[in-house]
Amino acid sequence: MPILLMILGLLLILFGGGCTVIFFGMGPDSEFLLLWLGLGAAPLVGGFLLVRYGLRLRRARRTQLPNGGER
Numbered sequence: 001m002p003i004l005l006m007i008l009g010l011l012l013i014l015f016g017g018g019c020t021v022i023f024f025g026m027g028p029d030s031e032f033l034l035l036w037l038g039l040g041a042a043p044l045v046g047g048f049l050l051v052r053y054g055l056r057l058r059r060a061r062r063t064q065l066p067n068g069g070e071r
Helices: 002-026 030-063
Strands: none
Touching: 002 030
């Protein structure tokens, strides 16, 4: 599950970053600002948060003792 979240987050970062580059390459007009926020900044931030959450889940699973702490 954490790997799937991280892959999805990286895809969102790639899409959001690409839309941001295209937006600023066109020259940021005020009429496209809401489009950039919806298609560029939101996936970029959401993808970043998904990657961080996936990493946190992986770290939590690694720190758990095997066999539920039984010897």
